[in-house]
Amino acid sequence: xxQKRVTITDVAKLAGVSVATASVVINNKNKFVAPRLxxxxxxxxxxxxxxxxxxxxxxxxxxxxxxxxxxxxxxSPVTPLSVRLVQKYAxxxxxxxxxxxxxxDVNLEMTIVENMLSKRVDGLIMCPANSNVVAHLHYAASLxxxxxxxxxxxxxxxxxxxxYEIGRTAAAHLLAHGRRRIGLIHMPLQxxxxxxxxxxxxxxxxxxxxxxxxxFCETDYxxxxxxxxxxxxxxxxxxxxLMATSQSITMGILRACQTLDVCIPExxxxxxxxxxxxxxxxxxxxxxxxxxxxxxxRRACEIxxxxxxxxxxxxxxxxxxxxxxxxxxxxCS
Amino acid sequence: xxQKRVTITDVAKLAGVSVATASVVINNKNKFVAPRLxxxxxxxxxxxxxxxxxxxxxxxxxxxxxxxxxxxxxxSPVTPLSVRLVQKYAxxxxxxxxxxxxxxDVNLEMTIVENMLSKRVDGLIMCPANSNVVAHLHYAASLxxxxxxxxxxxxxxxxxxxxYEIGRTAAAHLLAHGRRRIGLIHMPLQxxxxxxxxxxxxxxxxxxxxxxxxxFCETDYxxxxxxxxxxxxxxxxxxxxLMATSQSITMGILRACQTLDVCIPExxxxxxxxxxxxxxxxxxxxxxxxxxxxxxxRRACEIxxxxxxxxxxxxxxxxxxxxxxxxxxxxCS
DNA sequence: TTGATCTAGAAAAACGTTTCGCTGTGTGGT
DNA sequence: ACCACACAGCGAAACGTTTTTCTAGATCAA
Numbered sequence: 045x046x047q048k049r050v051t052i053t054d055v056a057k058l059a060g061v062s063v064a065t066a067s068v069v070i071n072n073k074n075k076f077v078a079p080r081l082x083x084x085x086x087x088x089x090x091x092x093x094x095x096x097x098x099x100x101x102x103x104x105x106x107x108x109x110x111x112x113x114x115x116x117x118x119x120s121p122v123t124p125l126s127v128r129l130v131q132k133y134a135x136x137x138x139x140x141x142x143x144x145x146x147x148x149d150v151n152l153e154m155t156i157v158e159n160m161l162s163k164r165v166d167g168l169i170m171c172p173a174n175s176n177v178v179a180h181l182h183y184a185a186s187l188x189x190x191x192x193x194x195x196x197x198x199x200x201x202x203x204x205x206x207x208y209e210i211g212r213t214a215a216a217h218l219l220a221h222g223r224r225r226i227g228l229i230h231m232p233l234q235x236x237x238x239x240x241x242x243x244x245x246x247x248x249x250x251x252x253x254x255x256x257x258x259x260f261c262e263t264d265y266x267x268x269x270x271x272x273x274x275x276x277x278x279x280x281x282x283x284x285x286l287m288a289t290s291q292s293i294t295m296g297i298l299r300a301c302q303t304l305d306v307c308i309p310e311x312x313x314x315x316x317x318x319x320x321x322x323x324x325x326x327x328x329x330x331x332x333x334x335x336x337x338x339x340x341x342r343r344a345c346e347i348x349x350x351x352x353x354x355x356x357x358x359x360x361x362x363x364x365x366x367x368x369x370x371x372x373x374x375x376c377s
Numbered sequence: 378x379x380q381k382r383v384t385i386t387d388v389a390k391l392a393g394v395s396v397a398t399a400s401v402v403i404n405n406k407n408k409f410v411a412p413r414l415x416x417x418x419x420x421x422x423x424x425x426x427x428x429x430x431x432x433x434x435x436x437x438x439x440x441x442x443x444x445x446x447x448x449x450x451x452x453s454p455v456t457p458l459s460v461r462l463v464q465k466y467a468x469x470x471x472x473x474x475x476x477x478x479x480x481x482d483v484n485l486e487m488t489i490v491e492n493m494l495s496k497r498v499d500g501l502i503m504c505p506a507n508s509n510v511v512a513h514l515h516y517a518a519s520l521x522x523x524x525x526x527x528x529x530x531x532x533x534x535x536x537x538x539x540x541y542e543i544g545r546t547a548a549a550h551l552l553a554h555g556r557r558r559i560g561l562i563h564m565p566l567q568x569x570x571x572x573x574x575x576x577x578x579x580x581x582x583x584x585x586x587x588x589x590x591x592x593f594c595e596t597d598y599x600x601x602x603x604x605x606x607x608x609x610x611x612x613x614x615x616x617x618x619l620m621a622t623s624q625s626i627t628m629g630i631l632r633a634c635q636t637l638d639v640c641i642p643e644x645x646x647x648x649x650x651x652x653x654x655x656x657x658x659x660x661x662x663x664x665x666x667x668x669x670x671x672x673x674x675r676r677a678c679e680i681x682x683x684x685x686x687x688x689x690x691x692x693x694x695x696x697x698x699x700x701x702x703x704x705x706x707x708x709c710s
Numbered sequence: 711t712t713g714a715t716c717t718a719g720a721a722a723a724a725c726g727t728t729t730c731g732c733t734g735t736g737t738g739g740t
Numbered sequence: 741a742c743c744a745c746a747c748a749g750c751g752a753a754a755c756g757t758t759t760t761t762c763t764a765g766a767t768c769a770a
Contacts, residue, residue, distance in 0.1 A: 049520070051755095051756055051757085052756065052757065053756080053757095061719080062719065062721070063720090063721095063756090063757085063758095064722095065718085065719055065720080067758060067759085068719090068758095075718090076717085077718075078718070078719090081719085095491065095494055095495050096756085096757080097436075097495065097497065097755090097756050098492075098496045098757095099432050099435045099436050099441060099496065099497050099755095099757090100436050100725090100755070100757040101757050103432050103436050103724095103726065103756080103757070103758095104724075104725050104757050105725085105757085105759095106725075108432060110496075118457045118460050118461045118464070119457045119458065119461060123457065124452045124456065124457055125452065127451050127476070127478075128451045128452060128478065131451070131476070131477065131478055135477070140492060140493075140496060141475065141476050141477065142476075143446075143464070143474050143475075143476040144464065144468070144473070144474065145460075145464055158428065159431075159473060160473075162428045162431045163443075164432050187382070295654060295658060298658050302658070302660075320655070322628065322653070322658075323655075324632075325631050325635075325659060326658060326659070327635075327660055384725095384726055384727085385726065385727065386726075386727095394749075394750085395751070396726090396727085396751095397728085397729080397750060397751075397752095398748085398749055398750075400729085401728095401729095401749090404728085408747095408748085408749095409747080409748070410749075411748070411749085414748090414749085429726085429727080430725090430726050430727070431727095432725095433725070433726035433727040433728090433755090434726080434728075435727090435755095436725090436726080436727070436754095436755050436756065436757085437726085437727050437728045437754075438727085438728065438729095438755085
């Protein structure tokens with residue numbers, strides 16, 4: 045442990061050349077170096093099992109070949125997908141990934157961003173915490189390429205889902221099947237995404253003249269009260285359909301239906317959120333909205349790496365369409 | 378973008394002191410420096426918004442305050458938990474986390490480990506890929522503290538679940554409820570964990586004289602054939618219980634029961650794997666084995682950071698007990 | 711043969727820190 | 741009043757690279 049590590053100087057010494065030439069052959073630049081010396085260096089490298097010190101290299105060349113990935117919530121069922129995709133994409137360009145999660149805490153986010161800047165990451169992909177303090181993001185973006193995912197931030201390249209549209213079409217779908225007392229259990233409306241979706245749903249309902257604020261309930265971020273709210277909506281409001289804005293809310297609704305012994309979709313139709321494997325296994329299979337999370341992550345990578353290798357990306361928001369996944373719980377066939 | 382960043386020299390110059398003293402006050406060492414100068418430096422720092430260049434610092438002090446976290450599969454439902462925990466633990470000690478995933482590919486694992494060593498991470502927590510080539514791990518462990526999770530590797534500190542024991546008790550539980558034709562669908566037996574669990578189950582059954590190899594089936598890593606195998610076991614072998622060794626296999630079994638219209642647990646009892654939120658929502662709720670994944674991650678962190686701040690950890694394997702989560706699918710009341 | 715031209719490879723500077731060792735000033739003891 | 745000592749703060753070296761500059765030997769033309 046903590047033994048001294050072999051440096052390029054050791055290699056050069058063993059090979060009987062200068063460190064300069066050693067460096068040249070190790071990074072095989074297109075400079076010409078005599079085959080004999082080249083071979084000697086390569087042999088020395090192999091013999092000493094030399095591993096370049098990338099932090100020294102980074103200091104000199106001013107790039108770390110590392111990107112930062114900042115997320116708000118690692119246990120959200122969709123994050124692993126984006127992590128995997130970013131990972132893979134980065135690795136293909138020989139970049140490493142520094143991961144951090146903020147748990148929606150802006151202060152934590154600020155120190156994390158600061159730390160990553162100090163660590164001199166070359167670029168940043170992040171899902172900003174839900175908050176309107178973004179000065180640190182703009183500061184970061186003035187130093188390195190930054191792309192925001194999931195939540196748009198002004199003057200920073202962002203790629204997000206079309207929450208309004210997906211909310212509207214999901215609600216419209218339920219309306220088309222004759223539902224009229226459509227309830228919604230949603231997370232706090234501070235979240236722009238939740239709010240947009242809420243608006244989409246409201247507008248769809250209002251267009252059919254059946255928007256009833258009493259049927260729209262707010263839960264906390266983890267959705268712990270979803271079960272109780274669902275019970276209340278079913279028993280006291282006689283809803284004939286329920287929509288959710290998170291996996292955990294979906295689960296709460298399902299549990300409520302189970303306990304109250306209400307038939308899905310005959311008595312209450314259900315529209316879930318996200319598409320997880322288990323949602324096909326419930327009885328009946330759940331209709332949900334598909335989160336194009338991998339699509340988002342891919343675009344984010346493309347934008348980031350384009351900016352990394354050339355000129356900065358335009359700071360515009362890119363909207364990715366999402367789709368309904370119609371199964372049985374919404375009353376389809 | 379790419380503007381020049383302010384260095385400690387700028388700070389020193391503005392404050393009218395030498396870089397040496399600037400450094401001293403910035404890292405506030407316990408050396409005494411005149412309050413006046415101290416204030417000047419601090420003001421300069423604030424005014425220039427100086428952010429130390431951590432890669433230069435790392436080069437000098439030979440520590441990066443970064444740990445590597447290498448996982449095999451980010452989409453496994455339990456990994457986010459360990460990621461989160463390691464994250465949190467590391468951040469509390471002001472360490473960053475370099476994340477990489479191997480997808481069970483040893484060659485990829487080798488280059489990742491190599492890359493992390495080159496990046497000079499201070500320590501490594503990793504779930505080794507399923508393979509018997511481990512030279513690179515021992516090499517890594519000779520340089521920095523390494524702790525393996527989930528899969529033990531000889532001569533490296535490891536913390537794992539007791540797969541044999543949990544397999545044995547789960548099978549014993551089914552036996553105690555009168556099941557005799559107990560089937561198992563498992564992932565490839567190369568995996569030590571799967572093998573140990575397999576052995577536990579076999580031994581439990583053998584003790585009651587009802588181990589029948591025909592009821593033990595192997596699927597690939599993603600469990601894609603689980604559905605077909607489950608159908609076959611139910612129809613052709615008349616099993617009265619089925620066990621799984623992964624989430625996806627559990628799902629395959631459930632789907633088979635659904636299609637074949639067999640009653641759980643009356644006709645076939647089911648023992649799942651892992652404990653995910655949705656498993657309470659199936660009909661009936663699933664009995665599973667609990668993976669003490671957070672416990673494992675916590676111990677791994679404790680061991681790693683202990684080694685980081687003092688002498689190397691003993692290279693022993695630590696076994697964390699896991700529990701049965703008895704719900705309804707196994708035939709319990 | 712000699713001066714000009716080229717180039718392989720060495721020497722040295724630089725990246726931004728930390729830290730060692732030194733200088734020079736101020737204090738206290740005799 | 742002088743010497744010894746303490747110590748605040750500075751200069752410079754070092755960390756391990758890359759890259760620019762420089763040197764010296766070889767090649768070529770006249």
